[in-house]
Amino acid sequence: MSPRRLTKVAVSATTLALLGSMAACGSDNTAGGSGGGEGGGTADVWALQDTTLNPIEEASIQRYNDGDGPGSVKLSTFGNDPYKQRLRTAINSPQAPDVFFNWGGGSLKEYVDAGKIEDLTPILDADPALRDAFLPSVLAGAEIDGKQYGLPMRGVQPVLMYGNKEVLTANGIDGMPATWDELLADVATLKAAGLTTPIALAGSQSWTELMWAEYLLDRVAGPEVFQAIRDGEGQGWNDPAVLEAMTMLKQLIDAGAFGTANDFSATEYDAGGTTQLLANGDAAFHLMGSWEFTNQKGTNPDFVSAGNLLYAPFPAVEGGAGDPSNLVGNVSNFYSVTSASPNKQAALEYVKTQLNNPDYVSELIAAGDVMPIAGAREQLAATEDGDYLTTVYDLTENASNFQLSWDQDLSADEATKMLTELSNLFLGVQTPEGFVAAMAG
């Protein structure tokens, strides 16, 4: 490009910007972008970039487009971090998606409250077979105020406790702890045997620390306490159970279960740190989402195939009000339809017909997803990792409550604050009382 032409481009761009900016504060915050809501009845589906998942999603869309449903569908994918940011700004604009990927729970509720999401209850009412196709505890993840705002589009990902069998056996520990006291005893045994970090913790990513708080509060007091916090009801964070759970957590931290702050605070999960620590035997336990199995299998196949990777639900707390069958984690991911969608017919028909499509389900199962589809158990059992996948399936089916990760269930600002305070608690610069005060304040 010649400098002259560039100048021209620059000048016209600036003029355009000036005009645009006049409206920037007052009017619609349009988001430009790759999505594009062109006509022709093509519904735009937004999902996360995922090398395993995207081809399966594409195939599902292809199936729809090959069928005789109204209009057509196309896929746009986004990186994890920018996704929420993009969705926020685009949802008000003509570039809004027609169908979008979400985590359900409180983060979806923000959109529902803003009047952006189509109620899918009538569809389920009209088609009870569709409702029955999904596991109820999972469907509940996108149920807000008694209405269904999304349908599960991939596997469940509850948080489980993982263990290294060799390390446990070498220290005379027989299997995974069933109760909190057993866990404390195991930690003491392992510490005494010279293991610096009995439990691997990826402390640089505080959502891994959050898993401990989520399970402890649930085991101590049941799911209602957090639900009240989320809904802004009752005592909220001031509920004594929160302090009790945080104090128990503090005891575990102070017992050196995760090593010292220097050991865990820079360890990353994304970079594979804790996965490796467990496999190497530098840690005996690791609390992580069910995807950890796939990760271990990918990075340490020998460790997994030798049967050294143990898994179990989070221990029960004696005398606690919570049902030990309760799970926390990513309930599933959901597809929701935007209420302002100009291609609503295609969008609704797509989520209605394709998410429990047998091909879609079996492709996801082959990729290691535990699909929350009634009757998927047989298919799961037939796979190479049948034992593990059916365990996850059964836990999910039998869970009396499946709590979505708090950071997805709270509004973004509260979640951010909570993660900061929690990471300070783990570092020892915040007390359980201080945590409660900061969150309640």
Next chain:
Amino acid sequence: MSITQSGTPMARPPASAGPSASVIGPKRRKVGREKPNYLAGVLSAIWLVLVVVPLYFMISSSFRTRQDYLRDNPLKLPSSPTFENYQSVFTGGFGRYFLNNIIVTVGTVAIVVALVVPAAYAVARNPSPMVQRGFSLMLVGLAVPAQAVIIPVYLLINQMQLYDTLLAIILPTAAFALPVAMLVMTNSLRDIPNELYEAQTLDGAGALQTLRNLVLPLAKPAITTVTVFTAMSAWNGFLFPLVLTQSAEQRTLTLGLQTFSSQFGTNVPGLLAAITLSLLPIFFVYLFGRRYLLGGLTAGFGK
């Protein structure tokens, strides 16, 4: 400021077209004949180790398999070197990111140079208070970090329907490179003696002709500096690509490195291969145009 968004040590050289270091003649030889300076020698040796060891670690580890990386002594040469990391970096989209980086860099430099030369000429030659005030206004931007305005820039780019395009990176990057570029350019043009301008006027040359016949040739060193600086800040830019783009198609190299880092997980050698690859093109520029590159960086400081 380029300094700000790039995070590279960008200077703001008042590029007076003075004698550069390389011009200085042989009469300096004598300094070298003194007795050796042990203190400086030892310090330099320590610094050498601190610079070389991480770079050696980076390159040697990039040829290890993931297993070897966890097993081997990191300071030894790889026991069984492999190119697989480089392969996976390329299949991971490195070429695309690289191309995007070049487009962003070239685009930014083109805009900055095209805007700055005539503007600096105006500041240097036109004493009108409007022009001078405009210049002062730009200088206030010298130390304003790009982070401070990223939210409104994000709004603007959205408003202009430019989100997730390379132009969305180029435009603000260029704008924030302007204050430095203006300063360098203006100071350089001010150094042109008045008589030369007057001679042009006497010859009946108009402003445009003067620009072409007199200003451009004499401003070459300053243009070089502006080019090198702007190019480095655009090449290294991180914040604007981070906030203003999202798709893999528009990803620049710096952002790509971050993507590799989470994508590769425990595969540290893969990440190190990506970093090494990102260094290579500049390294070749450095090999063949070291004087030009380093000279450009410090022009105007070298007096």
Next chain:
Amino acid sequence: MAPVLTFFGVFAVLPMVLVVYLSFTDWDGFGFPSLSGGGNWSRALQDPEVGRSLVLTLVFMVLGWVVQTPIAMMIGVWAAGRQRNRAVLSSIFFLPVLLSTAAIALLWSAVLDGNFGLTQQLPFLDRFSFLGDQSLVIYTVAWVLTWQYVPFHTLLYQSAARGIPVSIYEAATIDGAGRYKQFFRITLPLLRYTLITSTVLMLVGSVTTFDTILLLTNGGPGTSTRIAPLYMYITGFGAFEFGYASAIAVILLVLGAGLSLAVTRLTGFRKMSSQQEGS
């Protein structure tokens, strides 16, 4: 002048004005910003994290200057020598200049990784948790910044030192002045302008540690390295409190503009060409 001002106006000045406006609004990304009076500002004044992150920004500024200046000056003066080995070595010294900030931050996070990093394989260094220790991490970040920036400043000092006429040193040698005396009596005073330049660049540049810290520590452990720009970023693009984030951004903006003014006024940077030593 008009095109450049328009361009700068749209992409730099207009955002500066807008960010001030936004700091008086509430905006969570849904819908439109709504005016909220001084709410964000009274919150910012009460938020201990704002003060802490600003102090931390200042700490990195000062720490950076104190560590980098002597190293850059010494190596620069040393590298100014014309010996062949010095030329070769200094071309190696400058290598970090070629790496992007992102590359440097990611390289060092691999080197310093507390479990699998290079430092964990080396004697003595393996006892430190460079990125995990809350009291150590500030120095770790300062070191990475030093590694990144010193080469450039070395270059400045090198080319300035080469510009000092040899005759001055010759005269001093005749007068019997030793090496160190020469350094403090001749080199240092004659490098004062470079010192100012380099200092200015370091101060301005240290507002930019954003990318390095984001990639190296992400502000952690906890909030140990959460400098003001990062706090602003997390508030805006993590918590979607764009209004409050804008208030923090305005503080940064004012500090930056103040620094620019101070620099251009105090050092005469604006018209430096005619004031350099030796000209």
